[in-house]
Amino acid sequence: MLIAQLSDLHITAAPDDETARALRRAVSHLLTLPVLPDLVLITGDCTEHGEVGEYATFLALIEPLPMPVYAVPGNHDRRAPMLSALGQPGTQGLDGFMQYVVEAGPLRLIGLDTHLPGHDAGELCETRLGWLNERLSEVPERPCVIFMHHPPTPSGLKVMDGIGLRDPQVFEALVSRHLQVERVLAGHLHMAITRRCGGTLLMTAPGTRHTWLPDLGHPERLSVQLQSPACLLHSWTPGAGLVSFTSVIGDGLYQTLDLHDGTAWRS
Numbered sequence: 001m002l003i004a005q006l007s008d009l010h011i012t013a014a015p016d017d018e019t020a021r022a023l024r025r026a027v028s029h030l031l032t033l034p035v036l037p038d039l040v041l042i043t044g045d046c047t048e049h050g051e052v053g054e055y056a057t058f059l060a061l062i063e064p065l066p067m068p069v070y071a072v073p074g075n076h077d078r079r080a081p082m083l084s085a086l087g088q089p090g091t092q093g094l095d096g097f098m099q100y101v102v103e104a105g106p107l108r109l110i111g112l113d114t115h116l117p118g119h120d121a122g123e124l125c126e127t128r129l130g131w132l133n134e135r136l137s138e139v140p141e142r143p144c145v146i147f148m149h150h151p152p153t154p155s156g157l158k159v160m161d162g163i164g165l166r167d168p169q170v171f172e173a174l175v176s177r178h179l180q181v182e183r184v185l186a187g188h189l190h191m192a193i194t195r196r197c198g199g200t201l202l203m204t205a206p207g208t209r210h211t212w213l214p215d216l217g218h219p220e221r222l223s224v225q226l227q228s229p230a231c232l233l234h235s236w237t238p239g240a241g242l243v244s245f246t247s248v249i250g251d252g253l254y255q256t257l258d259l260h261d262g263t264a265w266r267s
């Protein structure tokens with residue numbers, strides 16, 4: 001089982017602006033990987049303003065992907081237009097939210113809706129957290145991946161933490177009671193961070209346009225170096241469990257090196 005994670009596309013209605021070209025590159029990148037992912041997760045901010053025309057552009061741009069694509073809303077999305085364009089994906093969808101379950105081979109994927117209308121910060125209210133607790137309680141033996149837009153922990157970057165998930169400790173306390181949670185995947189930061197979270201591992205994906213590398217000497221302000229865009233790949237195998245890779249999105253002209261033929265190193 002191979003899961004690709006893209007994040008923070010910020011697509012506008014224009015079919016060929018910089019955001020569209022970046023997503024087109026990301027889609028081509030997924031199609032040229034050595035193994036085609038079984039499914040794609042998009043951890044929010046699919047669009048820039050959450051407008052109907054932007055979702056139409058988004059859907060047209062991901063159309064070449066032959067595998068299922070599952071998205072959750074970010075602060076730049078708007079729930080109603082997103083739900084009407086994409087529908088409620090997966091199963092066990094929570095009424096009024098874009099929150100659902102995807103059974104993916106050996107894994108249970110749980111998409112959470114952290115959107116808080118009118119705010120850049122995110123929220124998981126009692127309804128959404130109660131639903132999450134039920135979904136985690138009903139199959140405790142099945143390895144689970146939670147995906148959402150707002151990272152449910154602080155990053156130490158003051159500006160981003162100011163628009164982070166409200167009351168993240170409540171989410172962490174809930175997740176810490178469910179040992180089958182292998183990963184919490186998020187976006188919003190436009191950068192790749194890995195951190196402890198509720199006894200499991202939080203990873204965030206870079207954006208499809210850039211990876212931000214922040215000036216860590218000045219965490220009170222947000223000054224970032226723009227690096228190549230990237231996506232995350234999460235591979236599940238029975239022996240190794242869930243292993244995550246970062247894949248830089250380049251020009252598509254990748255070389256293949258056959259280093260070992262399965263029995264011996266090649267010279």
Ligand SMILES: [Fe+2]
Binds near residue numbers: 074075076149189
């Ligand atoms: Fe965001």
